[in-house]
Amino acid sequence: MENVNHPPEQKIFGIFPAFPERDHLWYRELFLLFYFGMLAATVLNRLFSGSQAAFLLMKGAEFIYAPGMIFAAGCLMGAENPAREDFRKRTLRKALYAILLFYGIGFLNEIIINHRAVFATVKDLLAVLRIPDTAAIFLTLCVLFLLCAFCWPWIEKCLKAPLLLAAVCLAGFLFSFLPEGLLGYGVIGVFTGSDRLGAVPLFPYLFVFFAGILTARNFSDMRIPETDAAGMNRNGRHASLPEIFTVCKPLIPVTAIALAAGAVLAVLHLKHPAALLLGSGCAYICLFISAVLLPVYRILEDFFFGLLRRADRFRLSVRRRRESSRPLDIFLYYVGYCVLFLIMAYLIFVPYSEAGRTLIWSVDGLGQYVPKVHRFLSYIPFIFQDILQGNFDFQQYDFTSGLGATVAISYDPIYWLYLLFHPSQVETAYSLLIVLRYFLAGASMSALVLYFKRSHYAAYTASMVYAFSGYAIYAGTRHGQFLTPLILLPILVIAMEQLISKKKWYLLTVFTALSLLCSYYFLYMNTIALGIYFVTRILCTKEYRNFRTFFTRGLIIVGSYVLGAAMGIISIFTSFGSYMGSSRTGGSALSDFLSTTPLFYRKEWISDFFISFISDSFTPGMWLKLGFAPLAFLALVLLFTRKNKKELKPIFIIFTFFCLFPIFGYIFSGFSSVTNRWCYIYAAIIAFILAENLEHLTRLTAKEIKIMLGIVCLYAGIIFFSTKYRTDKVFGVFGLLALTTALILAINHDRLTIPKRTARSTVFAVTMLAVVLNANMFITSASEDGTHLDTYVESGKSMTDMSMTALKYLDQVETSGDAGDDSADTKNGTENDTSGADDGFYRSTNLKTYGDTRSSSLIYGYNDISTFTSTLNGGIVDYNRAMGNCDWNIVSIYSYNARTYMHELASVRYLGTSDDVKLPLPYGYKKVYDKETKKRTYSIYENQYTLPLGYTYDTVTSESDAGNLSAAEKQELTMLSAIVEDDAMADNQNLTEADSSSLPLTARKLPIRKIKASDGVTVKDGVITIPEGGGTIRFTFDGEPNSETYLSLKGDLYFPKDAAEHFLPTQIKAKDISYQYRFRIDSYSTNQEEYLFNLGYHEDSISQCTLKFKDEGTIHFDEFAIYSQSMDTYPQRAEALREHSLENVKVDTNTVTGDITVDTDQMLVISLPYQSGWTAWVDGEKTDIQKVNYQYMGLNLTPGTHSIRLHYQLPGLHYAFLITAGGAGVFVLIILFNFFRKRRRRKMAE
Template sequence: MKKTVFLFAISSFAISVIAHSFFLIEWANDRYMTGNGDGLAQMIVFKSFLYDQYKNGSFFYSYSFGLGGGIYSQLGYYFTTSFVYIASFAAVFLMQIMHLAGDADTLFWAQAAVFISVVKLGLIILIASYAFHYMVKHKLAAFTGAVLYGTSVIYFRHTVFWEFFSDAMLWLPLLVAGAEKIIREKRTGLFITACSLTLFSNFYFAYINLIFIAIYVIFRWLIRLDEQEETRWKQFRLFAVSCLISFGISAVSFVPAVYGFLNNLRPPYDQAVALYDFTDNILFSSRIILLPSVFLLFLFVFSFYKNKTFRLFAGISVLLVILHYSPLAASVFNGFSAPQNRFEYLLAFTIGGAIAIGIKELKNISRKEILYSSLLVLFIYIAAIWHKDLDLSLVKNWSILVLLFLTIAAFAAAGIKYKKAHLLLHGCLLASAVLVANTYQKYVLSEASDIKSVTKSYLTSNEYNGEEQRELLENMKKDDGGDQYTRIDWMNGVRNNTPLIQHFNGFSAYSSILNQHLLLFYWKDLQIDMERESVSRYATMGDRANLYSLLYGKYYMTEKENAPDVPYGFEKTDESEHYAVYKNKYTLPFIRTAKTVFTEKDLAEAPVLAKEHAMLEGIVLENHQEKEQPPQISNLIGQTKIKTKGARYQNGVLEVTAEKGGIDLIPESGLPNEGDYYVEFYLKSLAKDQFFNLQINDYVTSRKSNQSIYKTGIYDLTIRVPKAEKISIRLPKGKYKLDNLNLYQEDYQTLKKAAAKNAPKADMSWEQNKLSISYENKSGDRYMVLPIPYEKGWELMVNGKKQDVEKANYSFIGFSIEKGDNDIQLVYYPPYFKATLAITIISLAAGIWYSRRRKKLGS
């Protein structure tokens, strides 16, 4: 047994290295195995960020993640509890201790990506070999099937673009083997382990894997493989108890992550989802799944169906092929949201199983079946070529045809029982698997998807993380006297996670899961334009000085070329060849106290400028018995002329007839002495599918198409415009709903008054997830507000008494304080952390007891 395991392990990792040949050669030339989209914007960024967090003992919260947030709940979708990442962290940490690795920055993780993938793929092949061998009882067949599963194109697609996606391929074979252990032996230990691992590691792919296991078990109940199998009812009870224990074991990770997902804000997908879409060619050119020709050859050997295990895997495979062509199924696997083809690794697994069984059954095949199957498969490939009109000059398509004929030849030789022909077939299948994998890496990933642009020179350039930018950021930190809470508005292009890359506190974040209170703050409450509409991002403060001051924004950095109008009250303090730095003259203190209380309800219909003034004058709470009247702001739209330019505007509909046109707003009151305008309006394109840019004077922001799955569904906009004689709203040719125009003037007297107040004298320290404040309330203020986002998980003690944290200023932490001395302790834990930790410990003990009990009963 030890020799067999050793041989499987060596073979698995050898195949993994060969399957990565292309990217290993690319690594030697300083080109890396990570996507130039989310790979550079999220994957290597979050890995670098979490490494620093974990290394410093900060496991739960980070002030630097966007405007601040819990990393368990908001990054649980990515790497927070991923066992692959945790193992990577441990390995890198040990390497640093032994001085074998330098800083674990984004460049490091990009360089390490191919080696992590080699190890992960080796483990996937090894685990799948175990699962297939348990069912097939043929070592080489099990290994070959596992290789075809592990090296499937979807593994490389997922690993390159969204690295954690492919982690699910580790746990799937364990789940199937665990399910078989329950069905055949009534033993639950492996299933509980596998189910706990997948639930703990990633809730999203646990959802997909458990859907598959449910389908698998249903098929198994229809296709009994062993007469000694327990009754379905008893199996159901074993599965139910095992799943319950598994959910309990994973609770400490699973519950906070799911809470973060539910606390996210994403508009419902309101577009029609088609039942079927047959555009993808899974024989030649699919980017998601390519069917091995041997699978089709085996599928048409009808004597194979006498083998129940082949019938099982072939039946599930055919079902999953059908589902691959259904956007509705893709939506179901994506949580009933927008269709996403992320589940096809399930198909790769069942195909691997079918091939493993088919290889074992070759001894029973007839020559007639070889001929019929080969002709049918050739006909299918010819039909695919004719139907899709493929360009066979492409090397990748020619290679698939060559592999097809080689596979048919090896299949025929093995079936006719030539000496050692079985080894020829195995060799052909293994060689074709690694060849397809490397061909896919080169032509589909590196060239067609431009992964070749992810180079060392790019990752150290000003386009991503340049030295010139880092020097200016260091200068800001020195100028600020080392204030660790200062926020800087700087984003490199459209990379919202720039603050994580360059290690500063910023105003932007890009993650699939974000704090819904912050998203509402941007989208609805304050209508802050981010210069780019997106459901999974937030950025900047819309160049609105009041908001920068309220959220401790001291610095603003921008490119000199095409530099925008900086926010009011920011003065240039530093510059380099390509960038300029501005400092806020009116920054408010990090800790603010207030007597005056406004409520969200009373401000609901007020313009956003009135809401800003309310936050500057006091504090805004959701509900409060004593409340002030909202600040009054004059609407200038009644004293403003509206003129069209290259457009027609009537009854709230703007039809732009020129290539670029719109309306001009000309205030009759004349140019203000200082300050800005705030222009509010409703804007929606009436085109079915049109991405467009909105320009207001020099300010440009982009809006998604109505067909985009990433549109916010928010059409009420507020744009800050520096003082000017006219406000020009420009749009590309088309028809738009443009309504509810309002215009306000901001002279910043309220901001200046707030900044002139004496800052509260308070001592503050923040270590990991604990914030301590010592404050003497001499002025008798009733509330304290902090620029820390409100979210579930914060616990508050004031002078030793437990107290509720309130949502203040729409999205931040507020709480009542007492007269005189206030000893304030704020501690953050992931939502339901203490309760779920207790459940995990109890369930782990229960799982060990239950598994041992079932093992004794089974034996």
């Protein structure tokens, strides 16, 4: 047959033919008739599940639809002209449509009907490990059309040789006799049948397929094509009913034979071949039914395609208007973006809903974020009420959490959306606002790409790669506010570009102010990034590469930044003020960095960085989270081979360099620790590089292809030859890389002419698939400790988890004298209630505080010592380090490890616990309340020696003197003498200076009789070496009765200097005590020199304790020691502190008042954390506040009766309001001045 050239078909939406071929109308009807007939029967069976008739109808339809559709496929191929130049292309298009239908219908069937997990469904469908019944036929049709595309000459040979054709059909039919389950893999089942997964077999139905081809050819031969005046075919004509009956007559004997043979095989119990023949025979009968229904189908099809043509004309009309209207173009882009984001967000986050989880991470979410939202909802209305009434002394201090702290008000606009929700809806609101932040992150990247006039295709791709990058997935689901810089950075770059190119400064000012209000920390990192961008942009642009432009633009930028900072400065005086008062700044942080961090990361850091580039699940550590789509990885090649925006290459090199050295993680973290939370900047760079080069990926040179293949081979070599990377997750992302590379190679192959629209769509679809699968591999990951999803709160359980504290029943405890059970046994040898805190201020805390309940006091309103905040008061840090506390880290105070003296000085009155806590009570506590629940029994104990909020000392000791003592001795010293800063000793000369050596310290260092290491642990030359699997060290000593006993571990306990995160979980066990501790080196390390593990108070002596290490590791130490703190003199010491104490205590908004009478010079200690912002008045005269006992406030009092008043105000708050108002005023004046100046110039020009 001679080649025939056909004009290109007119397409609807670039996909569907505007006028489908009339010759193929009957074949299209057959497809729909058989498939939807099967679906209808299935639906009826579901609706009438108990009906036998409905069940038989469904089974009958299942037998008929497969041969019917394969017959229709044969008809389609028989109607094709193999001589057409585009024959193979048309056939491959049919295969593509079939496989898309398989995946689309299969996915919906598994998710909606079978309720399977999304990630598992996608994985199984891609690997053809599962074949849904409703989609199975399309996988078979795809394979069939692929065979036709590449093996058609052989098929023609069979059609021309009847004997060969019969042999092939018979050989194929014999496969139906294979036993069930012999061949189990889905793809094999597509060919041979007898498959456990429900695949429709191809080989047994070959006779049906060939019958379809022959029928179509007979049908074509008997019809004369209709032509127009020019002699051209007018797309054929519709088939008539007589024509169909005529062409189907030869099939009647075939049908009879099939039905008869099928009946015989059924009698012989040969199920599969019988069902195949009977179904084929019935399918042939249905051909006559289709002929009757053909006119109805023609009307419906014409109506459907008419609607499509109208919709396409409307699309083209909008497209023409969009090309001439930029606002419309952007609006339509964001409409599409909304749809795309909803689809992507559903696919990525659906594992959470399937597992019944929220987006609340149980560690930080319950530990601080959700409780702070509840607190925010409670105090914000009162703050507004105060301001509206002209009272600017609104609540600025919160006494409930962490001994007391500044009220941290978030100025993030998204955070304020919580006010739209009721407190009972916080859990839902929390997850919704996290998803909203992801949406805005992608939208801001879209704005950046569109600003530089890149295509919608590039903007959609880059925005999804950016919004769902490894950093975003990791940080966003754990810390929602960490998505804020992803939102702001692209907008700040646009503002910077506006200033550089158009000298428009106001956008930079506005977004600087907004950034500062959202987070000074993120603005700090963004400022570094923008500074680098500005310098490279100037140096790489010939037009701007001169000193005048550099300095003039630079000065405008500085001015804009300063004005924006002035407008948002209120956050500096709140959040940043807390940061500057915390332990995460200053020389100690620098010295810690210099002493514990090397110049380089560990030796395998570069290979870790390379492997993690496309993996969400694998990370080098230290918060370096990459996980980009493989397409972005390949696009980096074009950054160095093509002409891009000139500044992109140096920026990429600079920030890649930053990824490789710890010093830059330290700088970006604000000089507090080595953390790479700045890597969202790197994500923005990679996403924009992808957008810049996306169009070029379909037109690669041979050199570029070779480089890409080399990178893929290098990646493969690293993961295949290193056991570290040989994991399922890494292999999974490598598979995505290989798939993406294969697609790029296919698109760039010379012999494959793939239309631009098709190439774009395919690349986009594969990239979105990679983003979804990469994220899902991380979200569904698991380890020995459980799955990733297990760390998120179950739906509806957030309040329950935060309420697992006995202190939620505190309001039911009236007084220690008459509350609770009168028969509750007296603990620790105390019989009489000598508490001095019957009224006024007191604290309540948990014997053991878990991560979920660290901030429960924010919800229930009791005053606690536990807290969770990223800006922990520096004095609190100093105190816990000095005391050797082992139940805290740099952002959290869990508890005081049940240590009596520490609780006493913190004015703790009530102690909550439950029967599953294996810790003995501190000395002097009596049970006053019990509450049984389904899971546990809660108890509340009252301290019989509670100190009030203010108590007094008559002696002082310098911190340098106290520094010579052990942690146990320093703890006791705080009960005997007020420890003050060395510089303050001169201000306290009226008080007796007590040398620590002269005080009656009773803490004794006990001799250790034996140290026994087992399970491979070695203790030698100040080093504990623990093998893989862990081990134990047991200490034997002679304890003392009526004492609190401690195990002290002193020295440089930290791991080797390799800038890596190390953790060593350890269990501390003694007589009736067992709790966990985790030695750690990371950004939350306490860096303390001594750890004092409380072995508990015991009336009788104890003689043994054990350290059980759970993993391998190395600990360096200077000394092991056992200390015993006798409680014989404790009641007298507590009474001495209480003798002259603060009375009539009232705690109001930001204010503490009380009265005190002293007969000698005394140091009044207020058990509130020392913090700038407090002002004290004694008898109406302002008095200096001193830092006492490392963390508390102290007032030097002279003999007499005094009225005490303390008031807290955010330092510089009034100045903040003035500067903010002034900055906003200046901004408005400048805008107005420029407006009127331009207006005047226009008038003068006219």
